[in-house]
Amino acid sequence: MTSDPDDHVQPGKRDFLKLILGGSLVAWAASILYPLFAYLKPPKQAEVEVTSVKVGTLSSIEKDSGMIVRFGNKPVILVRSAAGELRAFDATCTHLDCTVQYHKEMGVIWCACHNGKYDFNGRNIAGPPPRPLDEYRVVLQGEEVLISKKS
């Protein structure tokens, strides 16, 4: 008589064992992979929440010019029109992340990377940028010029 040793095990029991074995294998793999992938993800740095920055006195900012201002860890561009009006925008180009500058001759905010152009209101008017620049608020406190986030 030939007897298969498997005959003694009920199929239900075997499936159960397979499940346990397979499950623990998956759990084992996950317990290794999860920390690994979690490690690769950079933690959110606790940034000092900046709400406004002082730029300087109004008279120190030339007409028809632009300057990059450090806003926390973000660059912001402050532009002053020939008429003397002030505007501030996020200086990060909406196309591919370059930093924009004020271009006197063209009278636009210009991105050198792919020749993107924005007007005095931060609207994308030429080149590849798909969206306008985010605007910041410019506040005058007496002579002092301040830039703050638009809420």
Next chain:
Amino acid sequence: MKTFLTKIYTYVDERVQLEDLVQFMGKKYVPVHRHSVWYYFGGITLFLFLIQVVTGILLLLYYKSGEELAFESIQFIMSKVQFGWLIRSIHSWAANLFILAAVIHMFSVFFERAYRKPRELTWLTGMLMLFLGLGFGFSGYLLPWNELAFFATKVGTDIAGVVPVIGKPILIFLRGGEDVTGATLSRFFGFHVAVFPGIFTVLLGIHLLLVQRQGMSEPLGVEAGAAAPQKTMPFFPNFLLRDLLLWLIVLNILAILAVFFPWELGQKADPFAPAPAGILPEWYFLFMFQTLKMIPAQVWFIDGEVLGIVTFGIAGLLWMLVPFWDRKSARGEQNRTTTYIGIFVVGYIIILTILGWLL
């Protein structure tokens, strides 16, 4: 002297039986025909990689990664360390020649159909090494932390971020955060000097082992027309000596370039300065970059950039899988279609690279 060497050989041979190994290394023959020149480009690529390993390790003796250290350490290498400028210049020039040689090698293999059975794995490992080579170039470019590299990396990683679904996590992973910062530099440094060299070495080992094991392929046309026995030359020493001569020539070209056109360093990266005009990726990314510039912002209802990137991704994948869909060549028949595809791809890359320079 002779007896001393023989003694060493016998010593080792007695313990590990070198016979098989010597037989294995020595049995290769290189076919001789009118396309034989192309066989040399793999060797040149190998040589340039070795140069990169040596000069890279030398740079590591003085290079420091970090936002406040990287640029300064390269300045130090170039001005204070004796021949530091030369080592850096060689590493930079050889990086470019390495990619060039690898690309030529790859296309010659493609047009000679050397990827067909049984050499599919050789082709695959080769393609993976080429992609790694591009990774070497992209990551190394940032290491001096200069203005040009800073913005090129911003743009390059931002392009990766455009890919639907997986793009954003990839961008965060590459940059080590939302923006290109010192964290990005640390990561790129790690990839460049540890991760990539490790993987590359394994792939290279497999690649060379396969070449040694299977010998050189012959182009289809040559194979078919050969009723008479093929002309060959032994790999050792005939081909190897020619290889070495060529390496010497490449080394000379490299030295001339490195000495007479020393690699520039430029301005230190400043995240609070506007991007300078003339931001360009390295020349081997230029054709993709130019394509992205020329695609309209919106094609149908799809974002132009997304379309471009996904198309390049799929095209690259199909190219890598050519041994598996080019059934005709696998059967040993001429396949014109792949030739035309190849010519189209070469033409496309050349034309868009030139446009990228001019526009």
